[in-house]
Amino acid sequence: MRKWIDRGLPIACAICAVACCALLLGIVATILARGLPVLSGEFLSAADGELLGSGGIRYQLFGTVLLVATALAVGAPLALGWALVQAVWVRSQRGRRLLRRTLYAVNAVPSILFGIFGLIVFVKYLDWGKSWLAGGILLGLMIVPTIAVALVERIEALPAKYVRAAAGLGLSKGRIVTSVILPQCWSGGASGALIGLARAAGETAPILFTAAVFSGVTVPHGVVESPVLALPYHIFVLAQDSFDPEAGAHLWGSAFVLLALVLALSLLALPLRLRAAEEAQHG
Amino acid sequence: MRSSLARWASYGATGLTLVFGTALLVSFVAQSLPVWRHEGLAYVTGSVWHFRSEQFGVLPMIYGSVVVSIVALALAAPLAVGAAIWSAEYLNGRNRWWFKVPIELLAGIPSVVYGLLGVLLLRNWIYELFERFEPLSGDTLLTAGVLLAVMILPTVMTLADDALRGVASSQRRAARALGFTQAEGVLRVSLPQAAPGLVAALLLGLGRAMGETIAVFLVVGRQDSQADYGLRSWLEAGQTLTSKLGSSETFLAYGDPLHWSAIVGLGLVLLALVLSLTLAAGRWLPETGLARNRRA
Known part of the structure; x- marks a missing residue:
């Protein structure tokens, strides 16, 4: 009996593990098999056609890149400041714990609520209408916890002797932050930022009411009433009207491009995290 | 300076x-204050949502959210915990890394892509599989639950793996020295010691399932009224808090203060549910593990 359990448990667990990996492979393979034939230079570079789901995805791609870039410009400084306050400036354990809990609470807020919040503040109260800037700010706020937590983990893992040595040389605390802590920990922030951007690129719910439209716009000029097209929103709308086979091919192509973009950003973060793991071992 | x-x-x-x-x-x-004044507690207990007659009851949406999240967790939990045991107890460093990379990538797939797979594949499979129960279509609460199960799998698996690896290896060695087989060590030492972390992993998975919008929106059927609350309703179209919030009614409602506050109230109920799950998980898992909770 004991022997059977000892043999059976790893087999059962391995089956679970293989099933998890098979799910990923199945999903990626499905998108690949149906999306790859659609992909061409023209599909990426042409604007969308007159009919639903015809033509290319030039401005959808542009809109997504614009939203993600804005999210980075908004989210990175906020996260950097937060991480420094939590890991460096605040000394009391109570203060740090409070900041950490707050960050987790923000992280748990469902993305649709950011969308409704953006509708209240940007679209209606500030009267921007749908605007790329509103979408970028909302996505930026959403990824603050992702970047800040990655940065805090790296700062806390920094050997204390580095900071002590710098203090012994007579460096001020601000100087220690800019000359010791940030150069040593930037890769943590960068990998957090890449993962955050991968999430921001794929988000639909926050831009649903605040930034994205389905067709009729190209490059925004200004902020007010300046929506963009975006890949996730494009897929979301087409998926609700999926019975037209022409739109179907277009849909798989768009999904393939979005998935490739997101996975590329996540994979870029891997070497940075590997380096972090190695440095932690050698201390 | x-x-x-x-x-x-x-x-x-x-x-x-x-x-x-x-x-x-x-x-x-x-x-959301106006709707609380208008409906009182009937806002969360009422089962009729009809904005033209100014009736706002969100019980069907709360029911939908709870059902899809529980279905998702029931399907994902065994798979995720099994995979986590495999990764934490049977794999060594380098092999574990090769296993965790695809899981991390699985966590990164955008929800709209899951939604698309749900629309084009899963809802047909569900319809065919349960054809003898005569569902009206493949857009059901069950479909949304199954789709969510795949989506929360990486979250639960990563957190469960962290919890198991938090058990000191000296405990495992002690178990072996007492004559436990490796499997007995896992079942009688690692799992009980990691139990708080595992509970937290499940609670966070539940919270994540509850907050997911886009994929659920595409396959849940989006029907406001709930004819019955029995098992049969799992194979009928339903509505969740998030799918209601994501619908075009949100845009329409803005002009009417009462209708708008009823929509915002849905968000408040959702926020309360998700935050209490997260805080409960935080009690079990006070340290950094919460950071791994990927947003829905």
């Missing part, structure tokens, strides 16, 4: 983030 500049810039950024967070919370409470 430089010290104070870096310091004030950091505090400024933190303050700004806190202002946005507080504004979010305040706007959901303040803007």
Whole structure:
């Protein structure tokens, strides 16, 4: 009996593990098999056609890149400041714990609520209408916890002797932050930022009411009433009207491009995290 | 001089983030006040949502959210915990890394892509599989639950793996020295010791399932009224808090203060459910594990 359990448990667990990996492979393979034939230079570079789901995805791609870039410009400084306050400036354990809990609470807020919040503040109260800037700010706020937590983990893992040595040389605390802590920990922030951007690129719910439209716009000029097209929103709308086979091919192509973009950003973060793991071992 | 500049810039950024967070919370409470005054407690217990007759009961949506999340967790939990045991107890460093990379990538797939797979594949499979129960279509609460199960799998698996690896290896060695087989060590030492972390992993998975919008929206059927609350309803179209919030009714409602506050109230109920799950998980798992909770 004991022997059977000892043999059976790893087999059962391995089956679970293989099933998890098979799910990923199945999903990626499905998108690949149906999306790859659609992909061409023209599909990426042409604007969308007159009919639903015809033509290319030039401005959808542009809109997504614009939203993600804005999210980075908004989210990175906020996260950097937060991480420094939590890991460096605040000394009391109570203060740090409070900041950490707050960050987790923000992280748990469902993305649709950011969308409704953006509708209240940007679209209606500030009267921007749908605007790329509103979408970028909302996505930026959403990824603050992702970047800040990655940065805090790296700062806390920094050997204390580095900071002590710098203090012994007579460096001020601000100087220690800019000359010791940030150069040593930037890769943590960068990998957090890449993962955050991968999430921001794929988000639909926050831009649903605040930034994205389905067709009729190209490059925004200004902020007010300046929506963009975006890949996730494009897929979301087409998926609700999926019975037209022409739109179907277009849909798989768009999904393939979005998935490739997101996975590329996540994979870029891997070497940075590997380096972090190695440095932690050698201390 | 430089010290104070870096310091004030950091505090400024933190303050700004806190202002946005507080504004979010305040706007959901303040803007939903009219509907609480109009409906009272009947807002969460009423089962009719009909905005033309100014009836706002969100019980069907709460029911939908709870059902899809529980279905998702029931399907994902065994698979995720099994995979986590495999990764934490049977794999060594390098092999574990090769296993965790695809899981991390699985966590990164956008929800709209899951939604697309749900629309084009899963809802047909569900329809065919349960054909003898005569569902009206493949858009059901069950479909949304199955789709969510795949989506929360990486979250639960990563957190469960962290919890198991938090058990000191000296405990495992002690178990072996007492004559336990490896499997007995896992079942009688690692799992009980990791139990708080595992519970937290499940609670966070539940919270994540509850907050997911886009994929659920595409396959849940989006029907406001719930004919019955029995098992049969799992194979009928339903509505969740999130799918209601994501519908075009949100845009339409803005002009009418009462209707709008009923929509915002859905958000407040959702926020309360998700935050209490997260806080409960935080009690079990006070340290950094919560950071791995990927947003829905």
